[in-house]
Amino acid sequence: MSATTHSLPPPGAPLDHFVDDAPFDPYATEPMTKAQERIYLASQLTLMWWKFKRHRLAVVSGLFLAVLYASILISEFLAPYNYTERHTDFIRSPPQAVHLFHDGNFIGPFTYGLTYTLDMEKLRRNYTEDTSRIYPVRFFCRGDSYRFWGLVEGNLHLVCPGEGGTLFVLGTDRLGRDMLSRLIYGARISLTIGLIGISVSFGLGIIIGGLAGYYGGWFDLLTQRAIEVVQSLPHIPLWLALSSVMPPTWSPLLVYFGITIILGLMDWTGLARAVRSKLLSLREDDYVVAAQLMGAKTPRIVFRHLVPGFMSHLIAMATIAIPSMILGETALSFLGLGLRPPITSWGVMLNEAQNINIVVLYPWLILPVVPVIAVILAFNFLGDGLRDAADPYR
Structure with missing residues (x-):
């Protein structure tokens, strides 16, 4: 029998007039085009990359942050001067x-x-x-x-x-130190403190929130009350109290890690609640019950099956939390309770711009606020693009 094609009868035509040598197949489809096949066979990461490239502002922000984080690897090479070098003949020289x-x-x-x-x-x-x-x-x-x-x-x-x-492209400070060199060196501290801090807060948030959402019961009740107590405390006074606990004899490296842990301990509550609410809605799904019946352990169910289900939400929260930690370090150092010289960061540099008279006379001393604003905006734009890209079928 020769090959025949199947087609539906015209609208309104009786079915007995529709004559075909082969039985009608309601699931017959037309072959996919190459473009459709490319999308259909693409992996999840490939779909995410295609979706992310469409968000031009997120791509630009990602490149900007990539260049900044790459620069902290060679800060000494990029800076024209050593950040501690003093030029006493050029104190508070303008740009x-x-x-x-x-x-x-x-x-x-x-x-x-x-x-x-x-x-x-x-x-x-x-x-x-x-x-x-x-x-x-x-x-x-x-x-x-x-x-x-x-x-x-x-x-x-x-x-x-x-x-x-x-x-002196950006001028000098009150000790005659080059502002540009100190900005480049300060980026190493201000940018990495957000990454290390978010690692601490994400570890606590995912573990505590995941267990509370998966088990529920008395553990969930205690966790929620503890989160409410931490969130009810005003952040700035708590930062001041925790910062004052650090001995003044600590080395700059210990102070750096101390500030990082403080920022991480203050920022885990929001993530823990978000993870808890998601797991409460997902733990009763069929695939979770199937994993339990197959003997999967709780950590595997939570971190292998449940957490990846709302990864886009976690990515968005991470890109918001990192700039908040950079702001936290900047605020503490600006108040003189965070990092201390000889270590330098953008917050330490802004500490010299506390006096309004100084800012009026030497406005270039407030320039460290520019990279702080630029980094925060870049993280927010990047977070928007990553959040949308993590769910390419949306």
């Missing part, structure tokens, strides 16, 4: 312009020399450019010595001032 042309002739990136006069009326230095002195900017050059990650001695920098000149 220095980088020029390309001198008297109409192209020279390349260079800076002019700086001279200052004392203003006895306002008790400040007034800096002016000396156009007779030209200092070409050097690249991949030898400059201030440093210990790379505190281990290896080095003095190679991406960019250096000209011999005998200065390169």
Whole structure:
């Protein structure tokens, strides 16, 4: 018998007029196009990547954060000066312009020399450019010595001032330290404290919230009352109390980890409640009962089957929690109760901008707030894109 095609009768036509040599197959479908087949056979990660690429703002934010986090690996190389290097002749120098042309002739990136006069009326230095002195900017050059990650001695920098000149692109602080170099070094502390803090809070939130949602009963009751007590406490006074517990004799490294643990302990409650509510709604599903009947242990059911079911929600909460921890460290250091010199972070740098008179006279001292705002916005945009991408069928 020759191959025949199946087609439905025209609308309104009687079925007995529909004659076909082969039986009618109601499940017959047309072959998929290559584009449809590509989507149908794509893996979950591939679908997530396609969906994420459509969120342009999230992609840009992700690239921006990737560059920032990559830069903290080579902060010593990127910074033109060592962050502790003092230039006593250039205390609170304003941002220095980088020029390309001198008297109409192209020279390349260079800076002019700086001279200052004392203003006895306002008790400040007034800096002016000396156009007779030209200092070409050097690249991949030898400059201030440093210990790379505190281990290896080095003095190679991406960019250096000209011999005998200065390169204060963002100005200097009250001790004559370069603001740009301190911003680059401070990013290592401010950015990593959020990642370590979110690891602590996520570990506590998922474990405590997961057990409370899966078991319920008296454990859930105690957990919810404990969460309510922690959330009822005002955060700033609690931060101050916990920070004051740390001995002043601790090294900067111990203070860093102490602040990280404090921020993690304060931020786990919201995640724990979110995980609990999700598990309460999912624990009665058929696949959970099937896993229990097959003898699966509780940790495997919770972390292998239940938690991945609302991973998009966890991703969104993580991208919101990281900037909140960066803000927490910034606030503590700004109040003088967080990280302390000689360690530097964006919050420590902002500590010098507490006095409004200082900000009016030296506005560049408040520049560390710019990367804080940029990072927080980037994390929020990235979270929106990841949340949507984690559920590509939505």
